[in-house]
Each structure stands twice: as structure tokens, then as C-alpha cells.
Amino acid sequence: MVKLTRPLLRATAAAGLVLAIGLPSAFAAMTATTVTDLNIRTGPGPQYPTVGLAARGSTAVIDGCIEGSKWCRIDVNGVRGWVYAQYLTTDLGGSAVVVQERRADLAIPAVTYEAQPNDPVIVSSGDELIGPVEQIDPIAPPDNVRTYITTNPGETVYLDGEVVLGAELPETVAVHRVPDYNYDYVNINGQPVLVEPATRRIVYVYR
Numbered sequence: 206m207v208k209l210t211r212p213l214l215r216a217t218a219a220a221g222l223v224l225a226i227g228l229p230s231a232f233a234a235m236t237a238t239t240v241t242d243l244n245i246r247t248g249p250g251p252q253y254p255t256v257g258l259a260a261r262g263s264t265a266v267i268d269g270c271i272e273g274s275k276w277c278r279i280d281v282n283g284v285r286g287w288v289y290a291q292y293l294t295t296d297l298g299g300s301a302v303v304v305q306e307r308r309a310d311l312a313i314p315a316v317t318y319e320a321q322p323n324d325p326v327i328v329s330s331g332d333e334l335i336g337p338v339e340q341i342d343p344i345a346p347p348d349n350v351r352t353y354i355t356t357n358p359g360e361t362v363y364l365d366g367e368v369v370l371g372a373e374l375p376e377t378v379a380v381h382r383v384p385d386y387n388y389d390y391v392n393i394n395g396q397p398v399l400v401e402p403a404t405r406r407i408v409y410v411y412r
Contacts, residue, residue: 235311237279237293237304239263241338241369242410245286249276249318251363251394252327257284258412265293267304269316275305275366278316287318289367291336327363334366334393334407335373344408346399350383351411354390354397357381361392368396374405 239259246253249271259265259281270277270290277290290305297307304311359381366372374380380389380400388399388408399409 235267235295235313237265237267237295238301239265239281239288240292240294241371243288243292243369244367245279245281245284245288247286248324249274249278249287250327251365251367252325253287254325256286257281259284259288267293267295267313269314270304270308271318272315277304277313292338292367292369332364332375332377334364334368335375336366336371338369338371341371341406341408344388344399346386346388346409350386350390350399351397353383354411358397359390359392361395363394368393368398368407368410370407370410372407374400374407376405378405380405 239261241261243259243261243263244255245257245259246255259279263281265279265281265288268278268280268285275290276287277293278285278287279293290308291303293304294301295304295311296302297310302310304313362378364375364378374391374393378391378393380391380402382389383399387402389402390397390399392398393407397411398407400406401408
């Protein structure tokens with residue numbers, strides 16, 4: 206399932222944000238599965254706005270990936286955009302493999318991204334969210350936690366990768382305490398997340 210408003214989809218399509226070159230027609234049939242709830246973005250990076258959310262277990266058609274990058278362009282139920290390939294799996298010889306780790310074996314074609322004048326620019330720390338993502342027990346934070354985070358947002362930290370449940374924060378990222386609550390919080394790539402203090406794993410993503 207993909208959550209998406211039609212005006213956003215039309216605006217994204219009209220903007221012509223991406224350019225794919227040299228895609229063999231046979232490759233259009235290759236599909237992958239999202240291993241967690243995964244943002245679909247307008248460009249290949251965590252700084253770009255989201256146009257949808259591919260729920261865990263969604264089937265995605267892969268257009269291709271950027272050479273030397275971990276970002277690939279996909280289509281999920283007609284919603285086209287960019288996702289982090291570390292969280293896509295596909296079949297290779299009867300086994301499920303991570304797309305990012307076996308791109309050469311899968312013969313995924315290269316696509317390019319045509320930069321736009323108003324593209325967002327970020328200063329990344331160069332650190333990366335740590336995987337692999339593991340299944341975690343869902344939590345349901347009370348409303349007062351969101352109110353506190355909104356009132357005390359803190360500085361946004363940009364990391365390579367994508368904000369997903371189960372990913373682990375590198376030690377360089379400082380988290381903040383929520384008074385009288387079991388979890389810390391931090392704003393990663395523009396999204397507030399709750400973090401388990403002992404493991405530094407993301408246990409909730411505010412969208």
C-alpha cells in the first residue's frame with residue numbers, strides 16, 4: 206500500500222525530476238519487495254520530499270539505480286520515485302537477496318538524475334544509519350510525546366540512508382530525552398524518530 210495524495214503525484218510527474226537512460230525493455234518486469242515501511246522520494250537522497258510511503262511487503266518495479274549510489278528508482282502501484290536500495294529484496298536463483306548488495310549480479314541498469322534548480326541542499330555528516338533492519342515490536346507513543354517533540358524539535362541531523370524502523374543510529378548522533386518516557390528522540394533527515402536508549406535503534410517514525 207502506498208499513501209499518496211493525487212496533487213502531489215501530479216506535481217511530481219509534471220516536474221520531470223528524473224531522467225532514465227538506456228533501460229532494456231526486458232528489465233521492466235523485474236520486481237522487488239520492500240522489507241520495511243519505506244519512503245518514496247522525489248530525488249535520490251534523504252533531503253528530498255516524500256511522495257508516498259511503500260508499506261512493508263509492497264511489490265515495486267525497479268527502473269534502475271544510480272551508478273555509485275545506493276538509490277534506485279522504483280514504481281509502486283503507479284507511484285514513481287526514489288528509494289534506498291538497502292531495503293529492497295528480490296529473487297536471485299531462488300533466494301531473496303538485498304538489491305543493493307547484488308546489483309551487479311542482478312544486472313540492474315544505470316539511471317541518472319537530472320538536478321533541478323530548486324533541489325534541496327544539505328550538509329551531511331557522512332555518517333550512515335546502521336542496518337540491517339530487524340523486526341521490532343511496534344510502540345504507540347502517547348500524544349503528549351509528539352507535543353513535547355514539536356515544542357522542542359532540536360537540530361535536524363542528516364545521515365546517509367533512510368529513516369526506517371529498526372535502523373541503528375551511529376554513536377556520533379546526539380539524542381534528546383523525553384521527560385518521564387522510556388524513549389529518546391532526534392530529528393533525522395527531517396523526520397522525528399523515537400530511539401531505544403540501550404540499543405540506539407529507531408522504534409517509531411513520525412510521518
